[in-house]
Amino acid sequence: MERIHKRTSAQSEGINESxxxxxxxxxxxxxxxxxxxxxxxxxHSVDYLYLMRQGKAKICLTHENGKLSIIEFxxxxxxxxxxxxxxxxxxxxxxxxLTECICLRVPMTYAMKQFSSDADFLFALxxxxxxxxxxxxxxxxxxxxxxxxxxxxAHILLLETDGIYREKHTETAEYLGVSYRHLLYTFKEFLxxxxxxxxxxxxxxxxxxxxxxxxxxLVKQNQSY
Amino acid sequence: MERIHKRTSAQSEGINESxxxxxxxxxxxxxxxxxxxxxxxxxHSVDYLYLMRQGKAKICLTHENGKLSIIEFxxxxxxxxxxxxxxxxxxxxxxxxLTECICLRVPMTYAMKQFSSDADFLFALxxxxxxxxxxxxxxxxxxxxxxxxxxxxAHILLLETDGIYREKHTETAEYLGVSYRHLLYTFKEFLxxxxxxxxxxxxxxxxxxxxxxxxxxLVKQNQSY
DNA sequence: ATAATTATATGAGATATCTCACATTCGAGG
DNA sequence: CCTCGAATGTGAGATATCTCATATAATTAT
Numbered sequence: 001m002e003r004i005h006k007r008t009s010a011q012s013e014g015i016n017e018s019x020x021x022x023x024x025x026x027x028x029x030x031x032x033x034x035x036x037x038x039x040x041x042x043x044h045s046v047d048y049l050y051l052m053r054q055g056k057a058k059i060c061l062t063h064e065n066g067k068l069s070i071i072e073f074x075x076x077x078x079x080x081x082x083x084x085x086x087x088x089x090x091x092x093x094x095x096x097x098l099t100e101c102i103c104l105r106v107p108m109t110y111a112m113k114q115f116s117s118d119a120d121f122l123f124a125l126x127x128x129x130x131x132x133x134x135x136x137x138x139x140x141x142x143x144x145x146x147x148x149x150x151x152x153x154a155h156i157l158l159l160e161t162d163g164i165y166r167e168k169h170t171e172t173a174e175y176l177g178v179s180y181r182h183l184l185y186t187f188k189e190f191l192x193x194x195x196x197x198x199x200x201x202x203x204x205x206x207x208x209x210x211x212x213x214x215x216x217x218l219v220k221q222n223q224s225y
Numbered sequence: 226m227e228r229i230h231k232r233t234s235a236q237s238e239g240i241n242e243s244x245x246x247x248x249x250x251x252x253x254x255x256x257x258x259x260x261x262x263x264x265x266x267x268x269h270s271v272d273y274l275y276l277m278r279q280g281k282a283k284i285c286l287t288h289e290n291g292k293l294s295i296i297e298f299x300x301x302x303x304x305x306x307x308x309x310x311x312x313x314x315x316x317x318x319x320x321x322x323l324t325e326c327i328c329l330r331v332p333m334t335y336a337m338k339q340f341s342s343d344a345d346f347l348f349a350l351x352x353x354x355x356x357x358x359x360x361x362x363x364x365x366x367x368x369x370x371x372x373x374x375x376x377x378x379a380h381i382l383l384l385e386t387d388g389i390y391r392e393k394h395t396e397t398a399e400y401l402g403v404s405y406r407h408l409l410y411t412f413k414e415f416l417x418x419x420x421x422x423x424x425x426x427x428x429x430x431x432x433x434x435x436x437x438x439x440x441x442x443l444v445k446q447n448q449s450y
Numbered sequence: 451a452t453a454a455t456t457a458t459a460t461g462a463g464a465t466a467t468c469t470c471a472c473a474t475t476c477g478a479g480g
Numbered sequence: 481c482c483t484c485g486a487a488t489g490t491g492a493g494a495t496a497t498c499t500c501a502t503a504t505a506a507t508t509a510t
Contacts, residue, residue, distance in 0.1 A: 372498095394487075395486085405487095405488090409488080413489090
């Protein structure tokens with residue numbers, strides 16, 4: 001992780017301008033994580049409230065048996081640590097950068113002291129959570145009516161970075177709720193059909209071919225809400 | 226719908242006490258809806274912010290083609306109209322009481338004027354939305370790994386009222402994301418196994434037999450967080 | 451480097467679920 | 481009362497997905 005000392009620029013990708021403004025306090029810092037770095041560890045307390053400005057990350061839960069489950073993927077414009085801020089975090093999770101991530105962050109103690117009584121911040125946070133809930137409902141209802149082929153296509157397009165997909169099949173199968181075996185069948189199909197090409201860094205993604213398969217699953221997903 | 230003029234009692238089923246307190250303003254009223262009544266109509270503007278104290282309701286979306294989808298079911302301790310309050314409602318929905326419902330409500334204009342700058346209210350609302358998001362994530366990940374038999378059992382137990390289940394098969398199939406045909410197969414299985422008994426008002430639910438099937442899907446669901 | 455664990459792969463048979471076709475019942479209007 | 485669209489049921493064949501078994505490659509630990 002690296003601290004970045006330049007002032008926050010105002011360019012936004014659909015994020016509430018006001019949110020960024022509020023996060024921009026005298027103690028705000030901008031930090032950068034490299035792909036694979038741990039942004040938040042389940043082993044430590046959550047010491048900052050983050051607002052992601054760039055990049056993608058996965059939120060994972062480690063079960064008692066040591067097994068790992070991906071809970072969700074988050075991207076630009078999303079918060080990290082907001083559940084801790086609200087005092088409702090129940091099980092600690094790991095957040096791991098999937099690409100280079102740039103975040104604004106404010107120390108949690110500061111956030112709790114200052115933001116807990118800041119109606120503007122709390123209103124923006126409520127809006128964020130409300131939109132996320134809507135998006136999640138929509139996504140869930142869409143997802144469940146499609147077969148793996150379509151869900152996988154959408155998943156790959158969502159996680160691909162610079163045309164390369166590098167997720168582990170085991171984790172993907174778990175996340176998509178299908179057996180590893182079946183995932184592999186579908187993966188092979190994609191390779192045979194040229195939707196993906198295997199490379200040593202991962203799989204080269206043919207977006208043009210995958211997009212029609214992913215149907216309208218992603219339409220609302222990427223919308224800036 | 227009937228207005229009830231008694232003062233709010235303080236008994237709560239896991240709802241944030243403070244939330245009820247905040248909702249208890251000089252313009253708060255308690256209203257009661259009978260099973261089947263429309264609480265919020267997609268045809269009208271949402272004129273009140275509701276907090277459900279008792280009962281169950283379904284939130285539905287009517288598509289362009291006239292088809293109806295159930296978005297979610299809500300119960301005691303949940304808000305209605307909060308998306309409108311936050312100014313992020315995109316498509317109007319219908320909310321229909323499944324059982325007798327008792328709600329606190331505050332006129333939307335009042336709520337928008339008073340609560341938008343009320344940090345206590347907004348903090349409680351954020352907590353509510355955050356918990357709902359967690360519950361939804363958990364539920365979704367659980368659900369997708371079970372087959373219809375289990376999901377249906379959980380669904381019936383969740384919606385049963387006084388031991389009777391009365392939902393329409395068409396709507397249930399859509400909501401659970403399975404074909405009508407397959408739902409009927411599973412339903413017949415439940416009848417054959419004595420998990421359900423057909424009656425003219427609906428189906429009599431044998432909770433003892435259904436519960437083991439519903440696995441741990443509902444465990445966290447009902448938890449109050 | 452070796453061993454141990456985890457991830458990738460593939461096959462074969464079972465079953466959960468889908469699609470389509472069709473018959474029957476039910477409820478709202480005319 | 482009749483009619484029509486919706487909701488309920490049932491059958492048969494197709495296919496999406498699962499389970500289990502097993503082999504190899506890739507990582508990680510010793």
